Amino acid sequence: MTATTDTAPVVPSFDDAEGSGRKLAIICSKGNLDMAYPGLILANAAVGEGVETHLFFTFWGFDVITRKTMGDLKFSFVGNTAMHPPGHSAMGIHHMLGALPGATAAATSMLKKQIAELDVPDVPEFLEILSASGVHMWACRMSADMNHVTEEDLFEGVEGIISASDFIEITEGAQLLFI
Amino acid sequence: MTTTTIAGHQVEVNDEGFLTSPQEWSEDLAPELARLIGLELTEEHWKLIRFLREDYASQGETATLRRVSTQTGTPVKSLFALFPGKPAKKMAYVSGLPKPKGCV
Numbered sequence: 216m217t218a219t220t221d222t223a224p225v226v227p228s229f230d231d232a233e234g235s236g237r238k239l240a241i242i243c244s245k246g247n248l249d250m251a252y253p254g255l256i257l258a259n260a261a262v263g264e265g266v267e268t269h270l271f272f273t274f275w276g277f278d279v280i281t282r283k284t285m286g287d288l289k290f291s292f293v294g295n296t297a298m299h300p301p302g303h304s305a306m307g308i309h310h311m312l313g314a315l316p317g318a319t320a321a322a323t324s325m326l327k328k329q330i331a332e333l334d335v336p337d338v339p340e341f342l343e344i345l346s347a348s349g350v351h352m353w354a355c356r357m358s359a360d361m362n363h364v365t366e367e368d369l370f371e372g373v374e375g376i377i378s379a380s381d382f383i384e385i386t387e388g389a390q391l392l393f394i
Numbered sequence: 395m396t397t398t399t400i401a402g403h404q405v406e407v408n409d410e411g412f413l414t415s416p417q418e419w420s421e422d423l424a425p426e427l428a429r430l431i432g433l434e435l436t437e438e439h440w441k442l443i444r445f446l447r448e449d450y451a452s453q454g455e456t457a458t459l460r461r462v463s464t465q466t467g468t469p470v471k472s473l474f475a476l477f478p479g480k481p482a483k484k485m486a487y488v489s490g491l492p493k494p495k496g497c498v
Contacts, residue, residue: 224398225411226430227487229480256497263459265479334460335498347471
């Protein structure tokens with residue numbers, strides 16, 4: 216390591232992201248507990264980096280922002296061949312055991328416990344935090360119509376029920392993730 | 395590694411400008427670090443900086459935004475208002491700590 220002396224301090228370029236107009240759009244299409252978190256965590260990271268962030272909830276993703284369901288998302292390991300108990304990556308659990316009565320409830324409560332242990336908020340609190348951080352949240356018009364849901368049924372931070380084309384317009388120039 | 399002078403103190407900083415040794419930080423450095431990133435410190439900023447310093451001393455790692463919010467009872471919205479744009483990194487910078495490692 217070579218030490219050099221520099222009298223003018225190096226200053227981190229914190230405001231580059233805001234200045235560059237970087238935008239991120241995440242389409243959340245899943246309503247399972249384990250598939251809700253990736254979008255929320257990435258949105259939280261992006262907004263904390265000064266990136267203009269938009270979340271679009273569609274199809275099963277609607278459950279993440281519907282008041283009645285957002286606190287009660289579930290995790291099933293049926294079809295998930297990567298399922299194993301926490302800390303035992305070599306000990307596989309046959310995914311079809313997840314179809315047994317009670318398996319979803321047990322797996323959900325285990326996952327919720329693991330998430331809470333990391334001090335990661337539950338879904339409703341996470342939405343509150345994202346909203347307070349300035350993340351834009353949108354609900355899909357077609358999904359709302361299919362589910363007979365109106366804005367009153369949705370988390371209050373959702374800015375509106377909009378069409379797919381409106382979302383495309385709003386997120387012009389954004390990097391996009393489909394989850 | 396670069397040695398630089400901030401508020402009359404010789405400190406080592408990394409390529410981005412973060413202090414590399416938290417023990418080289420002292421309270422008189424914070425206002426100058428803040429000024430360099432366009433902030434003027436108020437008592438609210440200081441409350442958070444002191445928490446970050448104490449938490450780093452006890453935990454050995456920089457608190458994430460979530461931890462700062464829950465442990466100090468400061469709403470996330472206020473953290474974004476006090477340290478706009480990149481609150482977690484700005485807080486760490488002014489407090490002379492490494493960037494937080496945690497995801498949330």
